[in-house]
Amino acid sequence: MPQTIPEDSVGIVTPETIHFDQPLALACGRTLSSYDLIIETYGTLNADASNAVLVCHALSGNHHLAGYHSMEDKKPGWWDSAIGPGKPIDTNKFFVIGLNNLGGCHGSTGPQSINPDTDKPFGPDFPIVTVPDWVESQVRLADHFGIKQWAAVVGGSLGGMQALQWSIDHPERLRHCMVIASAPKLSAQNIAFNEVARQAISRDPDFNDGHFYEHDLVPKTGLMLARMLGHITYLSDDGMREKFGRDLRQGTISYDFTPQFEIESYLRYQGERFSTAFDANTYLLMTKALDYFDPAAAFNHSLPHALQQAQCKYMVISFTTDWRFSPERSREIVDALVEAEKQVSYAEVDSDHGHDAFLIPNPRYMAIFGAYMQQVAADIPAVKEAN
Amino acid sequence: MPQTIPEDSVGIVTPETIHFDQPLALACGRTLSSYDLIIETYGTLNADASNAVLVCHALSGNHHLAGYHSMEDKKPGWWDSAIGPGKPIDTNKFFVIGLNNLGGCHGSTGPQSINPDTDKPFGPDFPIVTVPDWVESQVRLADHFGIKQWAAVVGGSLGGMQALQWSIDHPERLRHCMVIASAPKLSAQNIAFNEVARQAISRDPDFNDGHFYEHDLVPKTGLMLARMLGHITYLSDDGMREKFGRDLRQGTISYDFTPQFEIESYLRYQGERFSTAFDANTYLLMTKALDYFDPAAAFNHSLPHALQQAQCKYMVISFTTDWRFSPERSREIVDALVEAEKQVSYAEVDSDHGHDAFLIPNPRYMAIFGAYMQQVAADIPAVKEAN
Numbered sequence: 001m002p003q004t005i006p007e008d009s010v011g012i013v014t015p016e017t018i019h020f021d022q023p024l025a026l027a028c029g030r031t032l033s034s035y036d037l038i039i040e041t042y043g044t045l046n047a048d049a050s051n052a053v054l055v056c057h058a059l060s061g062n063h064h065l066a067g068y069h070s071m072e073d074k075k076p077g078w079w080d081s082a083i084g085p086g087k088p089i090d091t092n093k094f095f096v097i098g099l100n101n102l103g104g105c106h107g108s109t110g111p112q113s114i115n116p117d118t119d120k121p122f123g124p125d126f127p128i129v130t131v132p133d134w135v136e137s138q139v140r141l142a143d144h145f146g147i148k149q150w151a152a153v154v155g156g157s158l159g160g161m162q163a164l165q166w167s168i169d170h171p172e173r174l175r176h177c178m179v180i181a182s183a184p185k186l187s188a189q190n191i192a193f194n195e196v197a198r199q200a201i202s203r204d205p206d207f208n209d210g211h212f213y214e215h216d217l218v219p220k221t222g223l224m225l226a227r228m229l230g231h232i233t234y235l236s237d238d239g240m241r242e243k244f245g246r247d248l249r250q251g252t253i254s255y256d257f258t259p260q261f262e263i264e265s266y267l268r269y270q271g272e273r274f275s276t277a278f279d280a281n282t283y284l285l286m287t288k289a290l291d292y293f294d295p296a297a298a299f300n301h302s303l304p305h306a307l308q309q310a311q312c313k314y315m316v317i318s319f320t321t322d323w324r325f326s327p328e329r330s331r332e333i334v335d336a337l338v339e340a341e342k343q344v345s346y347a348e349v350d351s352d353h354g355h356d357a358f359l360i361p362n363p364r365y366m367a368i369f370g371a372y373m374q375q376v377a378a379d380i381p382a383v384k385e386a387n
Numbered sequence: 388m389p390q391t392i393p394e395d396s397v398g399i400v401t402p403e404t405i406h407f408d409q410p411l412a413l414a415c416g417r418t419l420s421s422y423d424l425i426i427e428t429y430g431t432l433n434a435d436a437s438n439a440v441l442v443c444h445a446l447s448g449n450h451h452l453a454g455y456h457s458m459e460d461k462k463p464g465w466w467d468s469a470i471g472p473g474k475p476i477d478t479n480k481f482f483v484i485g486l487n488n489l490g491g492c493h494g495s496t497g498p499q500s501i502n503p504d505t506d507k508p509f510g511p512d513f514p515i516v517t518v519p520d521w522v523e524s525q526v527r528l529a530d531h532f533g534i535k536q537w538a539a540v541v542g543g544s545l546g547g548m549q550a551l552q553w554s555i556d557h558p559e560r561l562r563h564c565m566v567i568a569s570a571p572k573l574s575a576q577n578i579a580f581n582e583v584a585r586q587a588i589s590r591d592p593d594f595n596d597g598h599f600y601e602h603d604l605v606p607k608t609g610l611m612l613a614r615m616l617g618h619i620t621y622l623s624d625d626g627m628r629e630k631f632g633r634d635l636r637q638g639t640i641s642y643d644f645t646p647q648f649e650i651e652s653y654l655r656y657q658g659e660r661f662s663t664a665f666d667a668n669t670y671l672l673m674t675k676a677l678d679y680f681d682p683a684a685a686f687n688h689s690l691p692h693a694l695q696q697a698q699c700k701y702m703v704i705s706f707t708t709d710w711r712f713s714p715e716r717s718r719e720i721v722d723a724l725v726e727a728e729k730q731v732s733y734a735e736v737d738s739d740h741g742h743d744a745f746l747i748p749n750p751r752y753m754a755i756f757g758a759y760m761q762q763v764a765a766d767i768p769a770v771k772e773a774n
Binding site for chain 1: 414415416514515572573574575576578579580582583585586587589590592608611612615616618619622624627628630631632633640642643644646648650651654655658671675678679681
């Protein structure tokens with residue numbers, strides 16, 4: 001519990017749910033007749049709606065980017081380190097929107113929502129959603145606020161993929177695109193890890209082919225295993241060595257299958273906590289959106305060709321020990337942007353935190369992030385005098 | 388099926404089971420009152436038993452190193468590429484022994500064996516076995532054959548750990564030690580992957596706390612997940628990219644959870660095949676032997692100090708794309724040997740096959756392996772004339 005709200009926090013925030021009535025045609029061929037998006041906003045939208053920043057979330061993220069929901073909250077939103085007055089995404093300058101993506105489990109329409117056709121939860125019948133689908137749903141969110149052009153679309157990991165897709169699909173609707181700890185598409189190894197997680201969930205007997213809500217069950221083991229595995233890929237080998245090494249919980253080996261190494265109990269704890277907090281059907285959907293992401297595919301598999309569509313400026317950031325989406329993957333994006341003759345800045349930040357580094361403040365990272373966002377702020381057009 | 392047995396094969400081979408009556412005290416404090424080891428041998432033991440090579444197996448390996456069990460066999464033993472007439476471990480020169488380790492599921496005493504105290508299978512009550520325990524059981528195997536000193540002890544991965552342990556625990560009983568694609572101890576990340584595999588198995592409802600034999604069940608899902616995950620760590624990111632990339636089985640995305648990418652169906656197939664072929668309790672034991680391996684621990688956590696015990700010469704081999712036990716881990720062993728003033732050769736072999744590379748013939752690897760084994764052969768003492 002924060003005894004007092006820190007001065008550089010956005011403070012107590014309240015989510016808002018926006019209903020969209022216009023049907024949304026999805027890449028899979030199905031249509032959502034209507035949908036809700038739950039969002040949070042920080043800062044103030046200026047008169048010509050030119051100071052808006054969209055922050056897209058990663059696999060298990062949501063709309064709660066910054067601040068606290070109540071004085072009793074133990075932790076702030078997931079990117080509180082980067083968003084607030086005086087922080088890299090400075091809420092004194094920007095109007096920031098965070099949302100929970102379609103298919104999510106934090107308030108936007110997803111597998112837990114009631115399917116209007118059946119009056120029961122969608123469950124496994126919720127359509128597969130893709131990164132381009134999310135971008136389309138976010139276009140309507142921009143329209144809702146009268147935002148014709150984002151000052152920036154920003155995201156890490158799967159969030160960075162959404163930012164990249166925005167720049168290709170709606171070039172005129174963003175001035176800056178920030179892609180952090182991301183990749184232009186998943187590798188076979190990335191897909192392989194996702195597939196193990198999916199098998200763990202879908203073969204959990206409590207999953208019931210995704211209809212577990214009706215049985216009042218949760219496929220806890222599957223979700224736990226998926227999260228444990230995910231966690232290994234979010235941390236770096238070096239970071240794990242430094243944080244846990246071969247440290248033993250009780251100092252000695254017990255020659256049994258109880259957790260003995262610190263890393264074992266850490267992973268079990270993380271897995272168990274996640275298994276009761278996240279929806280299994282959403283987890284499956286998010287991993288599919290990752291696997292299917294491949295913006296170059298529609299351009300004869302040429303990423304430079306895909307990025308030629310873009311009109312914005314780019315900032316790409318990677319982290320030295322990230323092996324889920326390594327610096328090489330960010331450099332693929334940068335090289336394609338250079339080839340497409342786009343304006344791109346790139347920073348590779350030293351960090352021991354692996355993929356998780358994009359969530360963890362680090363002086364150099366925050367300085368680079370903040371410096372670029374100052375450029376984004378400088379590019380906000382002066383509000384024209386009312387006629 | 389081999390229509391004909393290749394000329395450089397050891398041919399049709401028959402395993403042999405050796406019973407050991409002398410109780411074996413284990414590191415965990417428990418004692419096996421007696422035990423069986425299943426073995427295979429190739430080549431001929433010379434008169435003073437000085438040409439014997441022990442090959443130790445990795446996590447899911449066994450005693451069947453080379454040759455065929457029948458003309459109907461589709462595949463030869465797991466290291467057939469390295470063992471046979473004219474091959475690196477030349478059976479014209481060496482007498483080679485392969486065994487299934489204690490705790491295994493291929494014929495040596497293990498969880499599926501009958502516990503003499505209960506007349507039921509040991510199941511989860513089989514004691515935790517360690518690398519030093521295996522070495523002690525192998526010492527008796529040497530004694531059984533009258534082998535006072537191995538020409539070499541050789542192994543890859545967990546097998547390399549046994550070779551290393553031999554050189555520390557019984558310095559006078561081997562002239563050469565070959566440690567391939569191994570590590571002096573597991574990292575936190577290595578342990579973490581093992582722990583996910585263990586949780587997948589032990590939380591499978593069909594595992595029944597390890598008593599699944601009595602219920603005529605097999606924890607197939609758990610074993611499948613463990614193997615899928617293991618497989619990802621055996622292959623390299625580059626190798627997977629080259630072999631599978633983002634290739635689709637049917638050419639198009641189907642927007643559902645059926646396997647669509649080649650890598651997905653490959654992993655499912657590997658996992659499913661393994662789930663009916665390997666024992667879950669053995670899998671748990673093998674991962675624990677890996678986690679607990681730490682020969683430096685008894686020497687104030689100094690690996691050079693541990694290796695000062697040794698009297699043999701060493702060959703250490705690593706593979707460029709192995710990220711389970713990377714070249715850095717082999718160099719730790721080499722550096723410690725240099726510090727301990729031992730004679731060591733080291734080769735880092737280019738390969739796209741990741742950790743699996745130690746099982747896959749590659750001209751440079753086989754040439755290096757063979758050249759070193761020629762040195763091992765040259766060090767076989769001339770048989771003394773009978774008095």
